[in-house]
Amino acid sequence: MIKAAFDIKEIRQQFPILQEKVGDYPLVYFDNGASSQKPKIVIDRIKHYYDHENANIHRGVHHLSQISTDNYEIARKQVQLFIGAEHEHEIIFTSGTTEGINLVAQSFCKNLVKGDEIIITEMEHHSNIVPWQMKAEEYGLVLKYIPLLANGELDWGKLDELLTSRTKILSFTHISNSLGTINPAKEIIAKAHANGTKVLLDAAQSLQHTPINVKDLDCDFMVFSGHKVFGPTGVGVLYGKEDMLNAMPPYKGGGDMIKSVTMERTEYNELPFKFEAGTPNIVGGIGLGTALKWLSSLDYEQVQKHEAELLDYATKQLLEIDGARIYGESENKCSILSFLIEGIHPYDIGTLLNQQGIAVRTGHHCTQPVMEFFGIPGTIRASFSLYNTKEEVDLFIAALKKATNMLK
Amino acid sequence: MAIAEKEQALIDDFSIYDDWMAKYEYIIELGKDLPQIDNALKTPDREIKGCQSKVWLNAELKDGKVVYTADSDAIITKGIIALLIQVMSNESPDDIVEAKLNFIKEIGLQEHLSPTRSNGLVAMIKQMKLDALALKMTA
Numbered sequence: 001m002i003k004a005a006f007d008i009k010e011i012r013q014q015f016p017i018l019q020e021k022v023g024d025y026p027l028v029y030f031d032n033g034a035s036s037q038k039p040k041i042v043i044d045r046i047k048h049y050y051d052h053e054n055a056n057i058h059r060g061v062h063h064l065s066q067i068s069t070d071n072y073e074i075a076r077k078q079v080q081l082f083i084g085a086e087h088e089h090e091i092i093f094t095s096g097t098t099e100g101i102n103l104v105a106q107s108f109c110k111n112l113v114k115g116d117e118i119i120i121t122e123m124e125h126h127s128n129i130v131p132w133q134m135k136a137e138e139y140g141l142v143l144k145y146i147p148l149l150a151n152g153e154l155d156w157g158k159l160d161e162l163l164t165s166r167t168k169i170l171s172f173t174h175i176s177n178s179l180g181t182i183n184p185a186k187e188i189i190a191k192a193h194a195n196g197t198k199v200l201l202d203a204a205q206s207l208q209h210t211p212i213n214v215k216d217l218d219c220d221f222m223v224f225s226g227h228k229v230f231g232p233t234g235v236g237v238l239y240g241k242e243d244m245l246n247a248m249p250p251y252k253g254g255g256d257m258i259k260s261v262t263m264e265r266t267e268y269n270e271l272p273f274k275f276e277a278g279t280p281n282i283v284g285g286i287g288l289g290t291a292l293k294w295l296s297s298l299d300y301e302q303v304q305k306h307e308a309e310l311l312d313y314a315t316k317q318l319l320e321i322d323g324a325r326i327y328g329e330s331e332n333k334c335s336i337l338s339f340l341i342e343g344i345h346p347y348d349i350g351t352l353l354n355q356q357g358i359a360v361r362t363g364h365h366c367t368q369p370v371m372e373f374f375g376i377p378g379t380i381r382a383s384f385s386l387y388n389t390k391e392e393v394d395l396f397i398a399a400l401k402k403a404t405n406m407l408k
Numbered sequence: 409m410a411i412a413e414k415e416q417a418l419i420d421d422f423s424i425y426d427d428w429m430a431k432y433e434y435i436i437e438l439g440k441d442l443p444q445i446d447n448a449l450k451t452p453d454r455e456i457k458g459c460q461s462k463v464w465l466n467a468e469l470k471d472g473k474v475v476y477t478a479d480s481d482a483i484i485t486k487g488i489i490a491l492l493i494q495v496m497s498n499e500s501p502d503d504i505v506e507a508k509l510n511f512i513k514e515i516g517l518q519e520h521l522s523p524t525r526s527n528g529l530v531a532m533i534k535q536m537k538l539d540a541l542a543l544k545m546t547a
Contacts, residue, residue, distance in 0.1 A: 023428070344483075345461050345481055345482035345483065345485075346460075347460045347461045347482045347484070347485065348461075348482050348483050348484045348485075351432075351484050352432060352484075355428045355429075355432065362460065363460050377461070377462070377481065378460065402429075406429070406432065406433060406436060407436065407483060
């Protein structure tokens with residue numbers, strides 16, 4: 001497909017919310033790590049669905065139900081093509097990354113026995129820690145982790161030590177939500193596979209910045225959320241290799257996931273429906289398909305170049321501020337800038353930035369172990385997306401200087 | 409002065425500030441001026457959960473009135489506690505429990521009132537009222 005040239009003005013026009021004001025100030029939205037804004041094409045698609053297509057799917061013989069079903073399944077195909085999966089039925093729609101990880105933790109661990117081992121890392125979001133802790137407790141599994149290093153990278157050299165004949169799964173994040181570090185996914189996956197260990201890749205922070213091809217990476221599972229990739233909230237994807245998904249029991253029971261039900265027993269449906277009990281987030285799936293189609297029209301290389309320039313520009317200016325310290329200093333980093341100003345609590349800065357129209361996230365970013373590692377209560381996180389500009393970085397830095405002056 | 413009168417005094421104080429900066433500079437000053445509390449009082453049972461910053465609250469009964477002292481590691485949070493202490497300290501447990509605290513909205517701090525995980529104003533007020541109630545029971 002021929003990609004259009006990256007025109008930031010033209011891109012910004014596609015995002016109506018970027019014109020909003022916060023009090024007297026123009027909105028500067030730097031909380032993209034938490035959720036991205038939506039292009040008009042996605043918003044219009046959602047409205048079109050409710051205006052013209054709304055009905056339940058996979059059941060009705062009537063016109064609307066068929067249109068809805070077709071469009072929902074087209075969205076599944078769009079996801080498959082976007083991430084390069086072998087089969088459509090390897091795409092399971094979920095409510096988001098958290099549900100995807102919980103699904104795998106629940107269903108995959110059911111086939112494990114006491115003493116089997118799981119590896120995660122110290123930089124994981126709580127959603128890639130807690131589900132494994134719950135299963136470890138329930139089945140007597142051993143949970144190990146790859147430790148962090150001071151520059152915000154993981155000590156992957158420890159992987160060989162941690163892998164044993166009992167290591168059944170390694171679950172790690174592709175990009176750290178609180179530090180921005182990009183992990184060398186392909187290399188790590190190959191190492192795990194050489195040990196016979198399966199791999200789940202948390203790609204919640206990835207697709208908005210970098211393409212992922214699951215066949216090339218060879219991950220066994222991959223999860224992401226719609227709302228962080230310019231799609232709607234409440235929808236996400238679990239990709240799983242066909243044989244992996246077939247070998248796992250469903251974890252939710254209900255409609256759509258069955259072939260037949262008697263009062264004595266149930267025969268489960270085939271993939272992907274086995275894992276999609278109940279009426280799904282139909283419009284969410286369709287909106288996500290539209291968002292990914294929109295993202296495909298852009299050239300990732302140009303997006304990455306633009307975001308790298310923003311990160312570099314912001315980093316340099318930030319470091320000129322007295323007492324600024326950046327957390328996450330890997331050379332291999334995406335456009336997430338986590339920092340503190342010495343002697344000032346991140347909440348105070350966040351509050352005063354908000355007064356000036358700047359949306360950042362403050363706190364532990366659902367990665368308390370990372371904060372504990374650095375011995376800090378939290379950070380201020382500015383996370384840039386493809387629609388952000390250098391002019392917005394200037395506004396952010398000016399607002400930050402004003403805030404620090406008031407707080408010192 | 410009754411709680412409602414103290415609230416009105418604060419509303420009057422804040423009415424002279426017409427922009428957010430002046431308002432927050434005043435809150436920051438209040439935070440800085442709040443008397444230090446003894447580090448021995450910063451115990452886990454005095455910590456208010458639900459705040460992004462750490463907040464410690466101590467309540468004691470003196471001559472039938474509740475006297476609060478508090479601290480926080482974030483200065484704006486400390487300033488907001490200072491406002492609450494200004495209004496509620498040295499009042500009877502009953503008056504504290506009944507206090508409506510409309511001044512928060514009136515002085516334009518309502519954004520701190522939303523029960524999100526990022527701020528703890530709601531948790532602070534709840535704890536101040538619970539402490540007052542507990543002191544009344546033990547009195």
